Amino acid sequence: MKIYIPAVLPSQVIGMVSRKLLIAVLLILGFSLLVLPGVSAKTHWVEIEGFEFKPEDITIEVGDTITWENNDSATHTATEDDDAWDTGDISGSGGTGSIVFNSAANWSYYCEYHPSMTGTVNVNAPPELENGTMDPSSGDRTTMFNFTVDYIDENNNTPMFVYVNIDGTNHTMMQVDGMDTNYTNGAEFYYETKLGGGTHTYRFYANDHYVTNSTAAETTGTVIPEFGFIIAVTMLAVVGIATIGWRRRTR
Numbered sequence: 733m734k735i736y737i738p739a740v741l742p743s744q745v746i747g748m749v750s751r752k753l754l755i756a757v758l759l760i761l762g763f764s765l766l767v768l769p770g771v772s773a774k775t776h777w778v779e780i781e782g783f784e785f786k787p788e789d790i791t792i793e794v795g796d797t798i799t800w801e802n803n804d805s806a807t808h809t810a811t812e813d814d815d816a817w818d819t820g821d822i823s824g825s826g827g828t829g830s831i832v833f834n835s836a837a838n839w840s841y842y843c844e845y846h847p848s849m850t851g852t853v854n855v856n857a858p859p860e861l862e863n864g865t866m867d868p869s870s871g872d873r874t875t876m877f878n879f880t881v882d883y884i885d886e887n888n889n890t891p892m893f894v895y896v897n898i899d900g901t902n903h904t905m906m907q908v909d910g911m912d913t914n915y916t917n918g919a920e921f922y923y924e925t926k927l928g929g930g931t932h933t934y935r936f937y938a939n940d941h942y943v944t945n946s947t948a949a950e951t952t953g954t955v956i957p958e959f960g961f962i963i964a965v966t967m968l969a970v971v972g973i974a975t976i977g978w979r980r981r982t983r
């Protein structure tokens with residue numbers, strides 16, 4: 733079998749293809765820039781089938797939408813227990829109804845026509861980090877620096893992690909009061925460490941089992957070498973200068 737390979741690819745074809753590619757890439761980039769701010773809000777689907785909500789329990793983030801799709805032949809609704817929200821009638825064989833959830837809450841709901849059909853919607857609040865500090869704000873290389881931050885979660889999720897990130901490395905922070913299980917009003921976390929000379933960058937991260945949040949990066953005060961180190965360096969310099977002087981004199 734012979735394979736024919738053209739010696740020269742027609743440059744016009746390449747030109748046309750690459751121009752089209754470039755336009756396509758620019759269009760996609762432009763579109764994604766327009767769309768990116770809304771990327772975090774999602775739509776979740778709950779299927780109604782066999783007189784059941786599937787999944788029965790769902791956790792979403794603030795700003796997300798739930799769309800119920802009715803695959804039974806009977807008409808259903810998704811109605812909050814105290815009527816705080818209601819999809820209205822969702823017709824059978826593929827009808828849909830949607831609700832946008834704009835605040836954190838745990839909801840129970842049912843179908844108005846079939847009250848034995850029940851489900852829950854948990855709208856998660858992202859974890860918040862407040863009062864992030866480093867104490868003391870500067871020192872020397874023998875200083876023990878204490879990083880602290882308050883973890884707050886409106887719907888009381890236990891943190892999956894609380895980190896202080898120093899110069900790009902994550903360090904797990906410990907809870908100051910291990911008995912405090914009320915995260916709605918905050919809990920303090922800490923991490924102690926010594927630091928090398930110079931300045932350092934740090935920020936805090938936390939995850940509530942659903943989303944990760946972080947603080948803006950901050951710069952520490954200057955960490956100076958400790959007194960003993962300064963004396964050692966000074967002594968070395970003095971000895972060095974003395975040696976050079978002695979060598980010059982003995983020439």
Ligand SMILES: [Ca+2]
Pocket residue numbers: 856857858859885886887888889940942
């Ligand atoms: Ca939460």
Ligand SMILES: [Ca+2]
Pocket residue numbers: 912913914915916917918919
């Ligand atoms: Ca607390």
